Amino acid sequence: MTRPLIEIGEQKRLGFFRCVQMVMISMRYRALRSLVTLATLALAVAFLMISGADNMITMRVRVHASTQLAPQQLAQRQLVRFVKPDDINDVLRSLQVGQIGQVGGVGVEAVGGVGSVGGGGGGAWSPRSSHTQVLDEYRAWLGGDIAAEQQVSLAADIAVQLQAWETWADRLSPAARAALLSDASLVSRMDQWSDSMQWERLIDRLDQWGFKLPDGEASAKHFITEDWPKFRETFVAINTGHARAIAAISDIDLAENSANPDVQKNIAAAGFVISQDQWTQINELLHWSAVRRQINEALRDTVLRARVGQVLGMKSKEVGLERVLGEIDGANIGEVLANTLAESGFSIDAQTIVALAERYQREAVLLSVLGEGQAIEIGEASNNKITLRMKLLLGLSLLVCVVGVSNAMLMAVTDRFREIATMKCIGALDGSIMGLFVIESTCLGVLASVSGVLVGLVLVVIRSTIGLGALLWETPGLASGLLLAAGLSALAGLLLAVLAAVGPAWMAARLAPMEAMRVS
Amino acid sequence: MNEPNGQKISNSASAGTSAIAKPAGSSPTPGRPVVIRTLGLNKIYGRGDAATHALAGVDLMVYRSEFISIMGPSGSGKSTLFNMIGALDQPSSGRILIDEVDVAQLSADELAFLRCRKIGYIFQQYHLIAYLTALENVTTPMAFAGLPADRARKRGMELLDLVGLADRWDHRPIEMSGGQQQRVAIARALCNNPMILLADEPTANLDFATGQSVLEILQRINQERQVTVVCSTHDHRLLSMCERVFWVRDGEIERVAHRDEMTIKLGSIDE
Numbered sequence: 001m002t003r004p005l006i007e008i009g010e011q012k013r014l015g016f017f018r019c020v021q022m023v024m025i026s027m028r029y030r031a032l033r034s035l036v037t038l039a040t041l042a043l044a045v046a047f048l049m050i051s052g053a054d055n056m057i058t059m060r061v062r063v064h065a066s067t068q069l070a071p072q073q074l075a076q077r078q079l080v081r082f083v084k085p086d087d088i089n090d091v092l093r094s095l096q097v098g099q100i101g102q103v104g105g106v107g108v109e110a111v112g113g114v115g116s117v118g119g120g121g122g123g124a125w126s127p128r129s130s131h132t133q134v135l136d137e138y139r140a141w142l143g144g145d146i147a148a149e150q151q152v153s154l155a156a157d158i159a160v161q162l163q164a165w166e167t168w169a170d171r172l173s174p175a176a177r178a179a180l181l182s183d184a185s186l187v188s189r190m191d192q193w194s195d196s197m198q199w200e201r202l203i204d205r206l207d208q209w210g211f212k213l214p215d216g217e218a219s220a221k222h223f224i225t226e227d228w229p230k231f232r233e234t235f236v237a238i239n240t241g242h243a244r245a246i247a248a249i250s251d252i253d254l255a256e257n258s259a260n261p262d263v264q265k266n267i268a269a270a271g272f273v274i275s276q277d278q279w280t281q282i283n284e285l286l287h288w289s290a291v292r293r294q295i296n297e298a299l300r301d302t303v304l305r306a307r308v309g310q311v312l313g314m315k316s317k318e319v320g321l322e323r324v325l326g327e328i329d330g331a332n333i334g335e336v337l338a339n340t341l342a343e344s345g346f347s348i349d350a351q352t353i354v355a356l357a358e359r360y361q362r363e364a365v366l367l368s369v370l371g372e373g374q375a376i377e378i379g380e381a382s383n384n385k386i387t388l389r390m391k392l393l394l395g396l397s398l399l400v401c402v403v404g405v406s407n408a409m410l411m412a413v414t415d416r417f418r419e420i421a422t423m424k425c426i427g428a429l430d431g432s433i434m435g436l437f438v439i440e441s442t443c444l445g446v447l448a449s450v451s452g453v454l455v456g457l458v459l460v461v462i463r464s465t466i467g468l469g470a471l472l473w474e475t476p477g478l479a480s481g482l483l484l485a486a487g488l489s490a491l492a493g494l495l496l497a498v499l500a501a502v503g504p505a506w507m508a509a510r511l512a513p514m515e516a517m518r519v520s
Numbered sequence: 521m522n523e524p525n526g527q528k529i530s531n532s533a534s535a536g537t538s539a540i541a542k543p544a545g546s547s548p549t550p551g552r553p554v555v556i557r558t559l560g561l562n563k564i565y566g567r568g569d570a571a572t573h574a575l576a577g578v579d580l581m582v583y584r585s586e587f588i589s590i591m592g593p594s595g596s597g598k599s600t601l602f603n604m605i606g607a608l609d610q611p612s613s614g615r616i617l618i619d620e621v622d623v624a625q626l627s628a629d630e631l632a633f634l635r636c637r638k639i640g641y642i643f644q645q646y647h648l649i650a651y652l653t654a655l656e657n658v659t660t661p662m663a664f665a666g667l668p669a670d671r672a673r674k675r676g677m678e679l680l681d682l683v684g685l686a687d688r689w690d691h692r693p694i695e696m697s698g699g700q701q702q703r704v705a706i707a708r709a710l711c712n713n714p715m716i717l718l719a720d721e722p723t724a725n726l727d728f729a730t731g732q733s734v735l736e737i738l739q740r741i742n743q744e745r746q747v748t749v750v751c752s753t754h755d756h757r758l759l760s761m762c763e764r765v766f767w768v769r770d771g772e773i774e775r776v777a778h779r780d781e782m783t784i785k786l787g788s789i790d791e
C-alpha cells in the first residue's frame with residue numbers, strides 16, 4: 001500500500017484567546033440581542049435575589065424583634081403570675097410530653113437518670129417542643145437560679161417516668177387494672193404506694209397476678225418511694241409559693257411598691273427567683289402602665305378629648321390612647337399635648353409623653369414584624385414555620401429563575417444552530433464550538449448575575465427600609481445574610497446560564513453539519 | 521503530495537463510462553488513484569408520505585486532480601450529493617470513501633481535520649458567518665487549523681485579492697452582494713490548500729467577467745496544485761474546462777460524458 005494521498009492528522013482545539021476574540025466579535029455584532037438576553041437573565045437573577053434576601057431579612061428581623069420583646073413579655077408574664085398562679089396540673093401536663101413510642105426503654109433509662117438527679121438531673125429522654133417551651137419559660141423565669149432549675153428539670157424527668165407507668169397500667173387487663181387502681185387516678189395511687197407499707201402490698205398483689213413491674217422491682221421502688229415524693233414536693237412548693245406570693249402582694253399596690261425592697265423580699269420568700277434585671281423590667285413595665293392609665297383617665301374627659309383632637313387634627317371621637325400615642329412624632333407635639341393636659345389639670349411632663357409614645361411606636365413596629373397575634377415564643381416552633389414558608393417562596397422564585405434563564409439562553413442558542421453547522425463545515429472541533437459557547441454564556445452569566453444581584457440588592461434594601469425603617473439597620477447579621485443571598489443568587493444564575501447554553505449547543509455540535517443546518 | 525500526474529490525459533478516455541458500469545473496487549485506470557468514491561449512495565429526506573428520495577443509488581468515482589462537473593436540473597440532488605461527498609451529512613444508505621477511507625469510520629476529530637484542511641467547500645448558499653467580516657470569514661478555517669493569526673491575515677488578504685475583494689475585507693456578509701459573498705466563500709474554501717475542492721454552483725451569482733475569473737482560479741489551482749475539483753453548474757463555459765461531466769436527474773447519475781465527446785455536441789447540451 002502506498003502512502004495515502006490524504007493524510008489525516010489531529011485537529012487542534014481553538015485556543016482560549018481566539019475563542020474570547022470570536023465571542024467578543026459575535027456579541028458586539030448582535031449587541032441588541034445580547035443586551036436583551038442579558039436583561040432577561042439579570043431580571044431572573046434579581047428576582048431570585050429579592051425573594052431570597054427578603055426572606056432572609058424577614059427571618060433575621062423577626063428573630064431580632066422577638067429577642068427585643070422577649071424580656072418585656074417575660075416580665076409581663078411574671079406580673080400575671082404574681083396575681084394568678086399557673087394550675088400545677090397544667091404545668092405537669094406540659095412537662096409530661098415525652099417520647100411515647102418507646103415507653104419501656106425510656107422508663108428504664110429515665111430511672112437511671114432520676115437516680116442521679118439529686119446532683120444534676122437530665123435523663124436520656126428527648127423532649128418535644130411544648131416541653132421545651134415550658135422548661136425554657138421556667139428557666140427564664142427562674143433567672144438562672146441553678147438549684148431551682150434543677151428542680152424543674154427533675155420534675156420533668158419524673159413526669160416522663162410517670163408516663164411510663166401510665167402506659168404500663170394501660171396495658172394491663174381491665175380486671176387487673178381495676179384491682180390495681182380501683183377508682184383512683186394513677187397520681188393519687190402513686191401517693192399511696194409511696195408509703196412503704198402500701199409498696200409491700202403492691203408487690204404482693206402483683207406477685208399474685210404474675211405481673212412484672214415496668215422497670216424492674218428495685219428501680220420501680222426507687223421511683224415510687226423516693227423520686228415521686230420529691231416530685232410532689234417540688235410542685236407543692238411551687239404552688240405554695242404562688243399562693244404566698246399572692247397573699248403577700250394582694251393588698252398592696254404593686255405598681256407603687258415594686259421598687260420597695262420589702263415587697264421584693266416577700267416575693268422572693270414566696271419562691272420566686274427574680275434577678276435584678278428582671279425587677280428593672282418589671283418596674284419599667286409597671287411605670288409605663290401607670291402613665292398609660294393616667295393618660296387614659298384624662299382622655300375620658302370630653303372637653304379634653306376635643307382639645308387634643310384639635311391639636312392632633314382628628315375628630316374627638318377618634319381620640320384614644322393608642323391613636324394619640326401613634327400620632328406623636330416629636331418633642332413639639334408632646335409639649336403641646338402636655339400643655340393641653342396641664343390646662344385640664346393633669347400633670348404629665350412632655351418628656352414622659354414623648355418617651356411613652358416612642359416606646360409604644362417601637363413596640364408596635366416590633367409586633368407588626370412578628371405578625372398579628374403572634375406570641376413571642378422562645379422556642380423554635382415559630383422559626384420552623386418561617387422556614388417552611390421561606391422554602392416554598394424560594395422554591396417558587398428558583399423555578400421562575402430557571403425558566404427565565406433557560407428560556408433566554410435557549411432562544412439565544414437555537415438561533416445559532418446555523419452558525420454552529422457552518423463552523424463544523426469549515427472544520428471546527430465540537431470542543432472548539434463548545435469553548436465558544438461556554439465562554440459566551442459565562443460572560444453573559446457573570447454580567448447578568450452581577451447586575452441582577454445589584455439591582456435586587458438596591459430594590460430589596462429600599463423596600464425593607466420603607467417597611468421596617470430603623471429596625472432594619474439595627475438587626476444583627478444583616479450584611480452577611482445579604483452577602484450570602486447575593487452569592488447564592490449569582491451562582492445559581494451563572495450556573496443556569498451556562499448549562500442552558502451549553503446543553504443545546506452540545507446537541508447541535510454533535511450532529512453532522514448539514515443535519516444541524518436543517519434543524520434551524 | 522507533489523507526485524506528478526502524467527497519466528492524466530492518456531487514461532481518462534474510458535474512465536467516464538466505466539465509473540457507472542463497475543464502480544466498486546475495480547478501477548479501470550490502474551495507477552490513477554481514486555480520491556472520491558461513492559457506493560450505492562441513497563439519501564431520503566423526511567419520512568412517510570413526505571419522504572423525498574434525493575439520491576437513489578449513486579455510484580461514482582473521481583480521480584485525483586480531476587476536474588469534474590455535475591450537471592442537472594434544479595432539485596435533481598446535486599447539492600445533496602455535494603454534502604455527501606464532503607462528509608457533511610449522513611447518507612441514508614451506501615458508503616462514501618475519500619482516498620479509499622470510509623468516512624463513516626472516521627472519528628469526529630478526524631472528520632474535523634478532513635473538513636478543515638483537506639476539503640474546501642463553496643456552498644450554494646455561501647454559508648458565511650454573519651458576524652464576521654470577509655477577512656475574518658476567510659481566516660476562521662485557518663484559525664481552526666492552528667495557523668498563527670498574523671499569517672492567517674496575510675494569507676486571507678492574498679486570497680481576497682485573488683477573488684478581487686481586497687477592498688472589501690472588512691465588510692460583513694450582509695453588506696455584500698450575492699456575488700461578493702460567493703467570492704468570499706471561494707477564498708475561504710481555498711485558505712487551507714485543500715486537496716479536494718467542492719464547488720456548488722460557484723458562478724451562479726456572478727456576471728460574465730467575474731465568473732470567468734472565478735473559473736480561471738478553479739482551473740489554475742486544479743492544474744498547478746493538482747487539486748481535485750468537483751463543481752456543479754449550469755454554466756456551459758465549465759464544460760470546456762472539465763474532464764468529465766456527470767449528468768444527474770432525480771437523484772441518479774443518468775450519464776457520464778468525457779470532454780472529448782462533449783466538444784462535438786456542445787451545441788445541443790441542454791436537453
Ligand SMILES: Nc1ncnc2c1ncn2[C@@H]1O[C@H](COP(=O)(O)OP(=O)(O)OP(=O)(O)O)[C@@H](O)[C@H]1O
Pocket residue numbers: 518565566572573574592593594595596597598599600601644
Ligand atoms: N432538507 C431537506 N428536506 C427535504 N427535502 C429536501 C431537503 N433538501 C433537499 N431536499 C429535496 O431533495 C431534492 C434534491 O435537492 P438538492 O438541493 O440536492 O437539489 P439541487 O440539485 O442542488 O437543486 P438546485 O440546482 O436547485 O440547487 C429536492 O427534491 C429537494 O426538494
Ligand SMILES: [Mg+2]
Pocket residue numbers: 598599600644720
Ligand atoms: Mg443545489
